[in-house]
Amino acid sequence: MDVLLRARRVVTAAGEVARSIGVRDGRVAAVEPLDADLTAAEVVELGADEVLLPGLVDTHVHMNDPGRTAWEGFGSATRAAAAGGVTTVVDMPLNSIPPTTDIAALRTKRRTAEGRVYVDVGFWGGAVPGNLGDLRGLHDAGVFGFKGFLLHSGVDEFPPLEPDELAAALREIGSFDALMTVHAEDAHTVAHAPAPCGARYRDFLRSRPRLAENLAIARVIELARRTGCRVHLLHLSSADALPVIRSARRDGVRLTVETCPHYLTFSAEEIADGATQFKCCPPIREAANRELLWQGLADGTIDCVVSDHSPCTPELKRFDSGDFGAAWGGIASLQLGLPAVWTEARRRGHALTDVVRWMAQRPAEQAGLADRGRIALGRQADFCVFAPDQVFVVDQERLHHRNPVTPYHGRPLAGVVRTxxxxGVPIDLDSPPQGRLLTRGGA
Incomplete structure (x- = not known):
C-alpha cells in the first residue's frame, strides 16, 4: 500500500466501524479490521475524536468563472470545498460569462479552470431557449446533465424555459437518457405575488410563495411522466411538495430531489429585517416547514443535501439599504455544509452515516459519479477526517470563498474538518492545486 489509514470510526457501507483503509494508486485497495496485518509506505493513525468519512460530493456550486470572478472563481471556490471536506463539485452553467450552453462555452470554462482547482470539478450544461440543438453535443462532450429555469434566473444571459420549451428539452434530453435538473418556481405566480421590496423579510417571503414552487414542481413531474426523462428537482424549499413527489415516484416517474443546508438550518422567523445575507430563491421558509423537510430526508423523499453555493460581492447584497428586492439572492456556504447539516442532524437523532448518505453517496449516484461517495474497494481514495464533537463559531473572515459574506457568520456549529x-493524498492549500477536471464517466 502507498498509505494505510487506521481509525476507530470509519463510515462505510457496513455503518460506522473500526477499520484499516489501504490506498494504492489513488484508490481504496483494502478495507480491513483495525488490527489487520497490513503494511504501507505511510501509516496514518486517526485520533480518538476523529471519524473517517468519504469525501463529500457537492453537485450544486456556482463558481461564476469566467466572467464574474469578482463574485467567485475556480481557485477560491475549490479551496473552500477542500476546507469543508468536499472532494468533488459539479459547477452550474450560469453566472459565468459565457454560460455553459454550447460546446464553445464549455471549452472556455474548462480552459479557465485548468490547473486552478483543488478538488475534482465537473460541469453541468444549460438548457435555455434556442439551444435545443446544442444539448446532444454538450452531452457527448461530457457534461453531467442539464439545468433549466422556469422563471428569470437572475442573470439575463441565462433565460428561462417556457412550458413548451421545457417539454421539448425533456424530450430531447430523454432521447439520450441524460439528466435534467430544474429550478422549479412558477413565473406567473411570482409575477402576481407582492413585489419584493423593502427590508422586511416577511415581505420578501410573500414575494416567493410556496404555491410558486408547488405548481412548478407539479408541472415538471407531469412532463417527466409524459417524456420519460430523468429529472432532478433543485433546492427544494417548500415541504408542501413532498406528498406530490412521493406519489410521482410510486407511479414510476424518474425523479430525484435535493435540498440545501440553509433550508435545514435557518427559519424565516429568525431572519432579521435587512439581513440580506439570508436572501436566496426559493426562500428560507418557516420553522414548521423546515421540520417537514427533515422528515422528507429521513424517509428518503429527499435524496441529497448540496450547497447551492451562490456567492456575490458584498455590494450586491445591498447591506447599505437592507432591501431584499434589490439584493442578490444566493447563499455562500460551500465550506460549511458538513458542520451545518451535522449540527442540525444530531439534534434530531440522526447519525453520521445518514449525513454521509445525503452529502456523499446520493449526490455521487445522482450525478453518475460511480467511483466516489463511499469508502469501498476500488473507489477513489477521497476522504474527510472529521471531528464531530468539536464546536466552533463561524467567522466569515476565515472562510476561503472569495467574498466574506455568509448567513452563518457568528453561528456556533459542531464538527470540524481536520484534513x-x-x-490518497492530503490536500495542501499552500501547494499547487491537484484537482482534475471531470467529464461524465471519467477525468
Missing amino acids: TWLR
Whole structure:
C-alpha cells in the first residue's frame, strides 16, 4: 500500500466501524479490521475524536468563472470545498460569462479552470431557449446533465424555459437518457405575488410563495411522466411538495430531489429585517416547514443535501439599504455544509452515516459519479477526517470563498474538518492545486 489509514470510526457501507483503509494508486485497495496485518509506505493513525468519512460530493456550486470572478472563481471556490471536506463539485452553467450552453462555452470554462482547482470539478450544461440543438453535443462532450429555469434566473444571459420549451428539452434530453435538473418556481405566480421590496423579510417571503414552487414542481413531474426523462428537482424549499413527489415516484416517474443546508438550518422567523445575507430563491421558509423537510430526508423523499453555493460581492447584497428586492439572492456556504447539516442532524437523532448518505453517496449516484461517495474497494481514495464533537463559531473572515459574506457568520456549529484527502493524498492549500477536471464517466 502507498498509505494505510487506521481509525476507530470509519463510515462505510457496513455503518460506522473500526477499520484499516489501504490506498494504492489513488484508490481504496483494502478495507480491513483495525488490527489487520497490513503494511504501507505511510501509516496514518486517526485520533480518538476523529471519524473517517468519504469525501463529500457537492453537485450544486456556482463558481461564476469566467466572467464574474469578482463574485467567485475556480481557485477560491475549490479551496473552500477542500476546507469543508468536499472532494468533488459539479459547477452550474450560469453566472459565468459565457454560460455553459454550447460546446464553445464549455471549452472556455474548462480552459479557465485548468490547473486552478483543488478538488475534482465537473460541469453541468444549460438548457435555455434556442439551444435545443446544442444539448446532444454538450452531452457527448461530457457534461453531467442539464439545468433549466422556469422563471428569470437572475442573470439575463441565462433565460428561462417556457412550458413548451421545457417539454421539448425533456424530450430531447430523454432521447439520450441524460439528466435534467430544474429550478422549479412558477413565473406567473411570482409575477402576481407582492413585489419584493423593502427590508422586511416577511415581505420578501410573500414575494416567493410556496404555491410558486408547488405548481412548478407539479408541472415538471407531469412532463417527466409524459417524456420519460430523468429529472432532478433543485433546492427544494417548500415541504408542501413532498406528498406530490412521493406519489410521482410510486407511479414510476424518474425523479430525484435535493435540498440545501440553509433550508435545514435557518427559519424565516429568525431572519432579521435587512439581513440580506439570508436572501436566496426559493426562500428560507418557516420553522414548521423546515421540520417537514427533515422528515422528507429521513424517509428518503429527499435524496441529497448540496450547497447551492451562490456567492456575490458584498455590494450586491445591498447591506447599505437592507432591501431584499434589490439584493442578490444566493447563499455562500460551500465550506460549511458538513458542520451545518451535522449540527442540525444530531439534534434530531440522526447519525453520521445518514449525513454521509445525503452529502456523499446520493449526490455521487445522482450525478453518475460511480467511483466516489463511499469508502469501498476500488473507489477513489477521497476522504474527510472529521471531528464531530468539536464546536466552533463561524467567522466569515476565515472562510476561503472569495467574498466574506455568509448567513452563518457568528453561528456556533459542531464538527470540524481536520484534513481532506484527494486520491490518497492530503490536500495542501499552500501547494499547487491537484484537482482534475471531470467529464461524465471519467477525468
